[in-house]
Amino acid sequence: MAITAHFAPPRLSLRLVAVWRRNFLVWKKLALPSIVGNLADPVIYMLGLGYGLGMLVPQVEGVSYIAFLAGGTLCYSTMNAATFEVLYSGFSRMHVQKTWEAIMNAPVALDDIVAAELVWAASKSCLAGVAILAVIAGFGFTASPLALAAIPVVFLTGLCFAALGLIMTALAPSYDFFMYYFTLFITPMTLISGVFFPTNQLPGWLATLGALHRRRVFAVQRQLVRRSPDARRVLARTWAEEGLRGLWRAALFVVGRHRDPPLAQRFRALATLAPDSLGHQLFTHFASRGLAFPGERGGMP
Secondary structure, three states: OHHHHHOOOOOOOOHHHHHHHHHHHHHHOOHHHHHHHHHHHHHHHHHHHHHHHHHOOOOEOOEOHHHHHHHHHHHHHHHHHHHHHHHHHHHHHHHHOOHHHHHHOOOOOHHHHHHHHHHHHHHHHHHHHHHHHHHHHHOOOOOOHHHHHHHHHHHHHHHHHHHHHHHHHHHOOOHHHHHHHHHHHHHHHHHHOOOOOOHHHOOHHHHHHHHHHOOHHHHHHHHHHOOOOOHHHHHHHHHHHHHHHHHHHHHHHHOOOOOOHHHHHHHHHHHHOOOOOHHHHHHHHHHHOOOOOOOOOOOOO
């Protein structure tokens, strides 16, 4: 019975909205410095590495390096905004300022407070993500309005990392212990999960570790940001020719889940053609760059 009660699902109420609003009103007093802080660091990384290393690096996955880095910057800023909010600000409200205890003197349960912290951190990360997306669009690295579809994914990403960060907040006895979380989890995941370079450049064992760390939403955000300018025309043609089935296939492609084994097999069979043929050169282009063939997961439909 004790175990069942310990792991009981949360009992939430609309009072969590009041807790969220309280955090929002406090944030409003320092809104501008907060936005600038969340915006400056990732933008500096994007422009510094994008234009600096971009002059030395050829195209990455068919786009310029700074365009590739733009999608990764969106992921990076979303993760950081949610993580910093639940770690440092959340720890202050819980331990230092005793804000949680003060709120619980009102008819507000701990479940509502924790849920409000999660949603608030996700809201801040979404704001940071939208700001980064606006900067990316301003520099012309989004070729389609389809990039706006990344906003719900940004919110869900913030929610995921806020939940992970709150676990560390509950366990840490002081601010100093947050360095373990950043050093052993956040930083390695950032570096080996495809934010700054494709994961196929890593050694096999490290790529496997990166796959364990990587969140699929990172890949979804990157694809939405870099989608083709002809996206609307392609979707309209797909609807006209294939209807709902075609749109479902396109949706699977966006999230990297589309698979068509017979089509993939035909493309892989190009390896048997003469080395100087166009088909064999196409196979070599895909294979040498570690790209998924059409019909394979992550490849074109």
